[in-house]
Amino acid sequence: MTGTAKPVTVLVADDQALVRAALVALLDSQPDLAVVAQAPNGAAAVELARDLAPDVLLMDIRMPVMDGLEATRRIVGDSPETAPRVVVLTTYDLDEYVYDALGAGAYGFLLKHASPEELLLAVRVAAAGNALISPAVTRRLIEAFTARGPASPRPPVALGRLTTREREIFDLVAGGLTNTEIARTLLIAETTVKTHLGHALEKLGLRDRVHAVVYAYENHLITPGDRPARRRPDT
Template sequence: MSVRIVVVDDHELVRAGFHMILDAQPDMEVVAEASDGAQAVEMATRLRPDVVLMDIRMPRMDGLEATRRLAGPDVRDPVKVLVLTTFDLDDHVYEALRAGASGFLLKDLRRDDLVNAVRVVAAGDALLAPSITRRLIGEFARPPRPEERPTPELGGLTAREREVLSLMARGRSNAEIAAGLVIGEETVKTHVSNVLAKLHLRDRVHAVILAYEIGLVRPGVR
């Protein structure tokens, strides 16, 4: 079965470029394009695509609000949203992840990275490319003051699971975590699953957000 995609961007040439790249894949089909967030919400609600490729800055309704309406914590049947950003201009990536996005891409990415990212998100995984994560989280995740920090129960995590959570938040891939801790990748995957289950988190992206919010790791510290 093909991965069904809605491409959302207010620039026609950008939409056309993404449409052409994705539609050329044998396992992908772009079912619609939208030029703003309101149109994206309407189309995604009606067509129920596997992935919505969402720009942030758009007229009428921006990508943040559209993401919140399609994938936010109060949405009963969320749609997977992959957010696009120019990074140097957009200062809302962190907010987009909190709104329910399954990951984010930089608009200057390579063709193969775009295709792979859509496949990853369609498969139900969160996209946290290590190089992008380090830049974005380091830039946007302001460490909260002690009085602002939530106090989730981390006592349920083992020492190894805390270690894995900390490395995830620093943008390490499963392979990098496995190499650093001298354990197998399957073991890392088990630890990641345990962390998500014990902390009642939807995916890896939200584990990273939590780690920064509670001060387990700090921006700029690797």
């Protein structure tokens, strides 16, 4: 229709036909989203992603022929800048794979019992080039990171490049706060939060807020249960 925005194209990869059907029905019910294909395994997802170049790929992890981790690795490896934004669908017993999926280039993580609203939000956020992690996945991912080894003896040198405000916002992001929550906490505009966060990510060489969380916990800047300490705002 003339004047309307092009819908976000989505590829759904899951080995369970009923799950695929439910996801397709939900996505196609939205005027701004359009499912272009379905894949019953990772190998098919790789081929379809290359042929159709969808905007977003909903990817199950445990599938036959090729699992979602390897499929994500291959799809993103083809062309990191133009590859579909992969949103991984996981369950509680698959949390050990989330870290690997993140390393492979996934943009988001959702539990399979997430609400329809959460799933739709994840697709739209990924299509916009941002990332989203289910809070439950975040908590368990954090626990996995901190169990990997002893604390780093000193903070990464790169942190010293951040301004006071950038570090403050980075810590709040690492603690799981959204931009809106950070703006309310610091009494600043949400656009200001985005600007400072963008500068912090660039200085640290991080792609998005998901990688900011990973960075913080891998470097033991905070631990499970911590709330980031408030710093005094820049004057």
